[in-house]
Amino acid sequence: MTTDTVHRPNGASHAEGTGAWAVLLPPGRYDAERLVHHDTLELTGLEDRLLPGPGDQVAVLADEPPRLVALGRVAVPTGYGPEDPEDPQSGRGPDALVVTYTRRAFDEPVPAETLTLDGPVTALDPVTFRDLADRLGPPQQRRTWLVSLDLPIEADSPAEAVRLFWAYVQELGPRELPAFVSPSGDELAMQAFVLGAEANQDPEEDD
Structure with missing residues (x-):
């Protein structure tokens, strides 16, 4: 399933860039981006590379095999900061590449095996970028969903039960806890999801 978001770049009054780029997610980042919603993608450690400029279009890819998982635009950088926040005179850390998502396809990635990547950031010609973007097809219509998480918790009081609930949610998260979702x-039509995918919660159906 793909989802769209309104583009709201950092530092709003910058003209849209004209460049187009492919950005490869670091190992393990695809699962993190798929499990929890993020408005932006932030990458560091790219200071020795030619980087996109503010407003440039970005195709976000997952590797092995290469798949298009999102589109975005480069946000206006916030500048360098001290490496040690408690010591303003310390050496400055590298700028991060911040991409504001404009389209997501983490649940249904689009194959991109024919794309040749030159490391974590690769410049693309506009035709190649548009071809990638067109493979996503039209965005699906947004609708309202009801999402719930039920945990049986033993506690001394309702307030203590709520505290334990949030402790379990933070500790276990979407990798272990089933969330139940249905159209409003x-x-x-309720379905259970674990690890970002539909998961059967009826042990009788496994027999």
Whole structure:
């Protein structure tokens, strides 16, 4: 499933860039981006490379095999900061490349095996970028979903039960806890999701 968001770049009054780039997610980052919603993608350690400029278009890719998982635009950089926040005179850390998502396809990535990548950031010609973007097809219509998480918790009081609930949520997260989702008004269509994918929670159906 793909989702769209309105582009809201950092530091709003910058003209849109004209460049187009492919950005490769670091190992393990795809799962993190798929499990929890983020408005932006921030990458560091790219100071020795030619980097996109503010407003440039970006195709975000996952590797092995190469897949298009999102589109975005480069946000206006916030500048360098001290490496040690408690010591303003310390050496400055590298700028981060910040990409504001404009389209997501983490649940249904688009194959991109024919794309030749030159490391974590690769310049693309506009035709190649548009071809990649067009493979996503039209965005699906947004709708309202009901999402719930039910945990049986033993506690001394309702307040203590709520505290334990949030402790379990923070500790276990979407990798272990099943979340239940259904279209608003159609609770009979409820599905359980674990690790970002539909998961069967009926042990009788496994027999």
